[in-house]
Amino acid sequence: MFILSALLSMVCVFGAANAWEPKCDSAGFQIIPKPDCSGYYLCVFGKPVPMPNCPPGSIFSNSANVCVPENSIYNDCKDDNSDRPIIPDLGPLTIEEQCQINSNALIPHPTECQAYYNCSMVYKYIPRYFEQHLMECPYPEYFNAETKQCEHFENVKCGIRQAFVNGCDYKRYRCPFSNCIPCHVRMPSCEGKEDGINVYESRLWSPYYVICYKGRFVSSGVCKGDSKGRTQFFHPDKNQCVPLDEIPREHGGEMPDCVGKKDGNYPYDFGGCDSFAVCKDGQFLNAVHCNAGEVFDTFVGKCELKEKACGPCGGLINC
Numbered sequence: 001m002f003i004l005s006a007l008l009s010m011v012c013v014f015g016a017a018n019a020w021e022p023k024c025d026s027a028g029f030q031i032i033p034k035p036d037c038s039g040y041y042l043c044v045f046g047k048p049v050p051m052p053n054c055p056p057g058s059i060f061s062n063s064a065n066v067c068v069p070e071n072s073i074y075n076d077c078k079d080d081n082s083d084r085p086i087i088p089d090l091g092p093l094t095i096e097e098q099c100q101i102n103s104n105a106l107i108p109h110p111t112e113c114q115a116y117y118n119c120s121m122v123y124k125y126i127p128r129y130f131e132q133h134l135m136e137c138p139y140p141e142y143f144n145a146e147t148k149q150c151e152h153f154e155n156v157k158c159g160i161r162q163a164f165v166n167g168c169d170y171k172r173y174r175c176p177f178s179n180c181i182p183c184h185v186r187m188p189s190c191e192g193k194e195d196g197i198n199v200y201e202s203r204l205w206s207p208y209y210v211i212c213y214k215g216r217f218v219s220s221g222v223c224k225g226d227s228k229g230r231t232q233f234f235h236p237d238k239n240q241c242v243p244l245d246e247i248p249r250e251h252g253g254e255m256p257d258c259v260g261k262k263d264g265n266y267p268y269d270f271g272g273c274d275s276f277a278v279c280k281d282g283q284f285l286n287a288v289h290c291n292a293g294e295v296f297d298t299f300v301g302k303c304e305l306k307e308k309a310c311g312p313c314g315g316l317i318n319c
């Protein structure tokens with residue numbers, strides 16, 4: 001289209017400054033012919049920008065909005081009077097047009113708060129889900145339309161732009177190819193979760209948990225070993241790291257199995273003579289740790305000094 005090529009060729013010298021100044025509407029984009037038909041002004045959001053004159057031998061046509069040969073039927077300059085109304089608004093400028101006017105422009109995305117167009121950034125290959133000049137703030141930042149930079153989400157007013165809370169709604173974290181680790185695994189959702197430590201849905205019954213703030217995923221963490229250095233898992237109901245003997249066996253834990261057992265004290269299946277399991281009503285109630293020097297005696301069902309204890313843990317042979 002002519003206007004684009006005219007914009008592209010804007011490197012040139014403009015004619016001597018004219019006393020005449022067009023009146024621009026404040027919105028969008030307008031073309032206002034010069035009264036002598038030598039060229040036109042482009043109004044950009046209320047600001048008149050002089051465009052190069054038509055090439056020699058041609059004249060700007062007010063009805064067609066292009067330069068036409070001076071002595072052709074398209075030359076409508078003579079019929080024109082200088083207070084002729086303005087050529088209709090051609091609508092808002094496209095991103096490409098805005099970038100041609102200002103090649104360093106930073107333009108907020110119209111509907112997504114984390115996205116913006118950076119005219120000085122030109123993709124050779126446009127990444128999947130993106131378009132030319134489109135960039136995104138790192139999660140969970142948003143693009144501040146006033147300061148024209150990415151900022152902490154609590155400091156940005158998104159207005160009508162949608163403010164994504166979930167990192168996987170940012171295009172940059174979506175899987176660019178088919179066998180990538182799904183985004184919700186790499187960047188779990190914190191939507192609707194309390195601030196602080198929470199269950200890692202895609203890594204249930206593992207040492208992993210997530211840390212959330214205002215519905216945003218902040219980081220993931222791994223349960224440390226307990227005071228005895230034993231592995232701990234994150235318990236989703238207790239919302240904390242617990243030793244494996246508090247994790248049910250069907251979830252990879254070592255919780256004593258009390259199903260079908262009479263009420264009483266039982267040795268641990270997974271090693272450990274220094275404690276025993278208390279079963280009640282077929283359920284594991286709790287673990288009891290023996291005092292120093294004591295072990296669990298399976299015959300009496302309580303802790304005894306090792307040399308006086310019977311059973312696999314005790315020192316006595318004949319019980």
Ligand SMILES: *[C@@H]1O[C@H](CO)[C@@H](O)[C@H](O)[C@H]1NC(C)=O
Pocket residue numbers: 106118119120121122135148149150
């Ligand atoms: C815009 O792109 C340029 C060139 O790639 C880069 O130097 C600049 O940091 C970018 N600005 C923003 C806000 O992304």
